[in-house]
Amino acid sequence: MVNLKNFFEPKRIAVIGVSRNPRKVGYVIFKNILDAGFEGDVIPVNPHVSEILNHIVYSSVKKIKGKVDLAILAIPAEKVLGVVKECKSKGIKDVLIVSSGFSEVGNNELENKLKEFLKKNKMRCLGVNCLGVYDSYNALDTLFLPRYRLKRPLPGAISFVCQSGAVGSAILDIATAKGHKFSKFISYGNATDIDESDLIEYLGNDKNTKVICLYVEGIKDGEKFYKVLKKVSEKKPIIALKGGLTEEGMEATLSHTGSLAGKKEVYFGIFKQVGIINADSLEEMFNIASLVEKNVEFKGNRLQIITNGGGYGIISTDAIVDAENIEMSSLSSKTIKNLRKVFPKTINVRNPLDLVGDATTERYEIALEACIKDDKVDGILLILLYQTPLITTDIVEVISGFHQETKKPIVVVSTGGEFTENLSESLEDKGVPVFSFPKDAIHAIDKLIWYGKKRKRL
Amino acid sequence: MVNLKNFFEPKRIAVIGVSRNPRKVGYVIFKNILDAGFEGDVIPVNPHVSEILNHIVYSSVKKIKGKVDLAILAIPAEKVLGVVKECKSKGIKDVLIVSSGFSEVGNNELENKLKEFLKKNKMRCLGVNCLGVYDSYNALDTLFLPRYRLKRPLPGAISFVCQSGAVGSAILDIATAKGHKFSKFISYGNATDIDESDLIEYLGNDKNTKVICLYVEGIKDGEKFYKVLKKVSEKKPIIALKGGLTEEGMEATLSHTGSLAGKKEVYFGIFKQVGIINADSLEEMFNIASLVEKNVEFKGNRLQIITNGGGYGIISTDAIVDAENIEMSSLSSKTIKNLRKVFPKTINVRNPLDLVGDATTERYEIALEACIKDDKVDGILLILLYQTPLITTDIVEVISGFHQETKKPIVVVSTGGEFTENLSESLEDKGVPVFSFPKDAIHAIDKLIWYGKKRKRL
Numbered sequence: 082m083v084n085l086k087n088f089f090e091p092k093r094i095a096v097i098g099v100s101r102n103p104r105k106v107g108y109v110i111f112k113n114i115l116d117a118g119f120e121g122d123v124i125p126v127n128p129h130v131s132e133i134l135n136h137i138v139y140s141s142v143k144k145i146k147g148k149v150d151l152a153i154l155a156i157p158a159e160k161v162l163g164v165v166k167e168c169k170s171k172g173i174k175d176v177l178i179v180s181s182g183f184s185e186v187g188n189n190e191l192e193n194k195l196k197e198f199l200k201k202n203k204m205r206c207l208g209v210n211c212l213g214v215y216d217s218y219n220a221l222d223t224l225f226l227p228r229y230r231l232k233r234p235l236p237g238a239i240s241f242v243c244q245s246g247a248v249g250s251a252i253l254d255i256a257t258a259k260g261h262k263f264s265k266f267i268s269y270g271n272a273t274d275i276d277e278s279d280l281i282e283y284l285g286n287d288k289n290t291k292v293i294c295l296y297v298e299g300i301k302d303g304e305k306f307y308k309v310l311k312k313v314s315e316k317k318p319i320i321a322l323k324g325g326l327t328e329e330g331m332e333a334t335l336s337h338t339g340s341l342a343g344k345k346e347v348y349f350g351i352f353k354q355v356g357i358i359n360a361d362s363l364e365e366m367f368n369i370a371s372l373v374e375k376n377v378e379f380k381g382n383r384l385q386i387i388t389n390g391g392g393y394g395i396i397s398t399d400a401i402v403d404a405e406n407i408e409m410s411s412l413s414s415k416t417i418k419n420l421r422k423v424f425p426k427t428i429n430v431r432n433p434l435d436l437v438g439d440a441t442t443e444r445y446e447i448a449l450e451a452c453i454k455d456d457k458v459d460g461i462l463l464i465l466l467y468q469t470p471l472i473t474t475d476i477v478e479v480i481s482g483f484h485q486e487t488k489k490p491i492v493v494v495s496t497g498g499e500f501t502e503n504l505s506e507s508l509e510d511k512g513v514p515v516f517s518f519p520k521d522a523i524h525a526i527d528k529l530i531w532y533g534k535k536r537k538r539l
Numbered sequence: 540m541v542n543l544k545n546f547f548e549p550k551r552i553a554v555i556g557v558s559r560n561p562r563k564v565g566y567v568i569f570k571n572i573l574d575a576g577f578e579g580d581v582i583p584v585n586p587h588v589s590e591i592l593n594h595i596v597y598s599s600v601k602k603i604k605g606k607v608d609l610a611i612l613a614i615p616a617e618k619v620l621g622v623v624k625e626c627k628s629k630g631i632k633d634v635l636i637v638s639s640g641f642s643e644v645g646n647n648e649l650e651n652k653l654k655e656f657l658k659k660n661k662m663r664c665l666g667v668n669c670l671g672v673y674d675s676y677n678a679l680d681t682l683f684l685p686r687y688r689l690k691r692p693l694p695g696a697i698s699f700v701c702q703s704g705a706v707g708s709a710i711l712d713i714a715t716a717k718g719h720k721f722s723k724f725i726s727y728g729n730a731t732d733i734d735e736s737d738l739i740e741y742l743g744n745d746k747n748t749k750v751i752c753l754y755v756e757g758i759k760d761g762e763k764f765y766k767v768l769k770k771v772s773e774k775k776p777i778i779a780l781k782g783g784l785t786e787e788g789m790e791a792t793l794s795h796t797g798s799l800a801g802k803k804e805v806y807f808g809i810f811k812q813v814g815i816i817n818a819d820s821l822e823e824m825f826n827i828a829s830l831v832e833k834n835v836e837f838k839g840n841r842l843q844i845i846t847n848g849g850g851y852g853i854i855s856t857d858a859i860v861d862a863e864n865i866e867m868s869s870l871s872s873k874t875i876k877n878l879r880k881v882f883p884k885t886i887n888v889r890n891p892l893d894l895v896g897d898a899t900t901e902r903y904e905i906a907l908e909a910c911i912k913d914d915k916v917d918g919i920l921l922i923l924l925y926q927t928p929l930i931t932t933d934i935v936e937v938i939s940g941f942h943q944e945t946k947k948p949i950v951v952v953s954t955g956g957e958f959t960e961n962l963s964e965s966l967e968d969k970g971v972p973v974f975s976f977p978k979d980a981i982h983a984i985d986k987l988i989w990y991g992k993k994r995k996r997l
Contacts, residue, residue: 245850392703498716
């Protein structure tokens with residue numbers, strides 16, 4: 082196993098290519114590392130600058146006294162190899178190279194030379210052509226994107242490995258805005274040395290990571306990928322989105338990360354065998370991750386719908402029946418009998434269980450309790466439309482109370498504006514997953530149940 | 540054609556079954572009509588109440604002097620027929636019945652009696668078991684949902700016909716929060732008399748309606764539906780979502796709106812022949828509607844991607860190639876030559892056109908101008924990830940400038956948190972459609988192009 086510790090937990094970092102111009106990459110990286118509250122030393126390097134943000138700038142890494150764990154290179158492509166050689170002389174084994182201008186623009190020769198040198202000298206390299214690392218637990222932030230444009234996430238359970246820097250940062254940004262919390266974000270670009278398999282192996286052993294998201298364009302070593310990811314996916318879910326599935330998409334990957342994308346069927350086949358959850362979109366990737374983040378785990382696949390909107394019950398029924406891995410639960414005759422006793426006759430006790438438009442908080446409480454107790458139900462899709470006047474806001478406490486008591490997943494669907502959003506946020510804060518639309522929830526549940534079944538067989 | 544004018548533009552309304560209890564339907568309806576700023580008269584009726592919200596309450600419609608255009612009934616099901624008879628005596632031809640407790644709970648006899656009486660007396664009825672009407676241009680609001688829970692939309696181009704009240708109100712709520720503007724929202728429940736075809740025919744002639752959204756569970760008169768919707772869809776797009784597509788979903792429609800849902804294939808076949816856009820989800824329905832709302836119209840199907848995120852370019856390419864009705868455009872040799880001259884060599888001039896991570900506003904401007912001028916391009920998917928530092932916020936002016944000048948659609952995709960959201964809202968305010976994820980944009984474009992092709996053949 083590759084030792085990647087210095088890329089996430091370095092004690093001393095050299096940033097090579099710092100700049101005094103706030104719009105330059107070398108400035109932004111240096112500033113972001115400081116602003117993130119990194120607890121180790123950060124040493125700026127640039128032969129043409131003497132001081133930056135109250136730090137003395139070294140003219141070369143060789144001038145730095147003492148051990149340096151990680152060198153971050155933000156310099157033109159043609160200067161990279163020379164500086165890597167200096168790093169070697171200084172005894173630095175780990176380099177993070179953000180610079181672009183290698184195989185992704187057809188400059189394979191330059192990248193191959195670099196690769197050879199790294200290999201020969203047993204140096205490890207993240208990049209080239211990447212954003213690097215955001216590690217929320219170690220307060221390490223090498224992303225060269227301004228913090229006012231890209232809010233950084235709070236520490237949490239998701240790690241995101243992304244070949245594309247821009248996709249990664251945009252998704253990190255929206256996911257953070259939606260309240261997702263991250264352990265690590267890694268943009269690895271051309272994978273000149275360290276590749277997705279190395280990173281995922283590392284995350285497999287990272288105690289802060291509960292779920293791994295992966296955006297990948299090309300996999301260079303299929304055998305390694307298969308072996309490593311199979312092992313990791315036995316421990317925790319990996320959700321992948323593959324870019325370059327069509328002929329035209331594949332062509333585009335070449336000029337993006339210099340990747341050969343490879344046949345869709347081959348990838349999907351490997352994903353399936355290994356137990357990787359294949360996401361249809363970036364949105365779906367994070368929908369699934371959010372279920373894992375909230376500890377949702379299904380022991381079976383029979384889902385009960387409880388709703389106060391008949392139409393939503395019907396749409397959800399259609400989606401569950403169409404889903405590959407979920408079944409509609411059938412309530413036990415005991416549950417049906419009990420609920421019929423307490424509910425008005427306008428309520429048809431079945432699945433979907435429509436509590437109708439005048440549903441009260443109490444009615445939800447009765448329905449939830451009965452369905453949770455029912456052995457024929459493995460999880461609940463709780464549709465909660467707050468537009469009707471009789472649902473009181475303390476329903477948030479009722480649901481989160483059940484959520485804490487039971488191991489049966491309760492997944493909420495609530496659609497609406499400000500009033501709804503506020504209540505959904507309260508539920509999310511209490512650990513209950515909430516979706517805006519039935520289909521999003523059901524597709525995410527479907528894929529998570531697939532993973533659960535797969536893992537048992539692994 | 541059925542004359543539905545009194546349901547949308549009544550001058551005098553009687554609300555039968557008003558209540559002094561703010562949690563009762565009869566109170567909420569009466570108050571909402573007043574709060575909406577309805578310009579005509581609203582007359583409350585209830586034999587047991589003498590005054591409500593500073594209005595004198597009549598003991599019966601028969602006591603009201605002068606003509607009443609529309610009676611709204613919010614009374615128990617068993618009293619409905621009696622009151623409808625009183626309305627008839629008073630000369631009221633149009634009734635809106637929100638009451639539930641008819642065929643949707645198996646009480647077919649009561650509903651059939653009502654239906655017969657209406658038919659015999661040539662009265663028109665919206666409902667039963669419905670929310671009624673929200674008409675933003677005429678300030679008419681019969682929805683019995685509190686305004687603090689369900690924000691009402693601003694006047695605009697979308698009309699939404701929804702068999703289910705709860706689905707309708709939840710979607711109206713979230714769509715309003717997302718900035719969509721509506722002409723009319725109609726929840727028609729059991730369709731005892733007026734059905735979806737009548738409503739859509741009316742909306743086809745409504746000058747304020749540019750696009751019609753429809754959630755439907757069961758269609759009782761297929762021939763009428765076919766004839767009416769074919770005619771309307773020649774004039775303006777109708778986007779439909781069908782509830783009850785699976786066996787299990789169909790069963791559920793029976794106890795919801797008393798509808799027989801019917802075979803999926805039959806519905807989809809009719810939709811296709813008639814030219815109705817078949818939405819896969821509620822979210823997609825409004826994604827498509829938002830394009831029409833913003834006057835997006837494609838003259839051809841060749842789409843050019845411009846991006847500053849390579850991965851997004853690849854994901855979008857995959858989605859376009861997989862879409863049924865869109866093609867990737869090929870830039871003319873002239874455009875390629877011109878762009879190669881001005882762009883750095885790191886930019887590969889093709890489709891997707893990746894302006895790479897250091898893209899500036901100026902680079903976007905050059906790319907946009909060239910693609911708009913190119914005869915081989917019918918529309919532009921403009922991916923704009925604001926996380927990178929060199930894009931200045933005046934790009935909003937640049938894009939909206941092009942948007943105003945050209946008839947070629949520019950559809951923007953921007954993913955991110957607060958910074959991104961603010962800029963996206965600015966663009967939307969200037970009439971440019973913006974999506975958060977590439978797939979949502981591409982699926983909506985795909986279906987709109989299908990409609991455009993279909994309409995030409997109609």
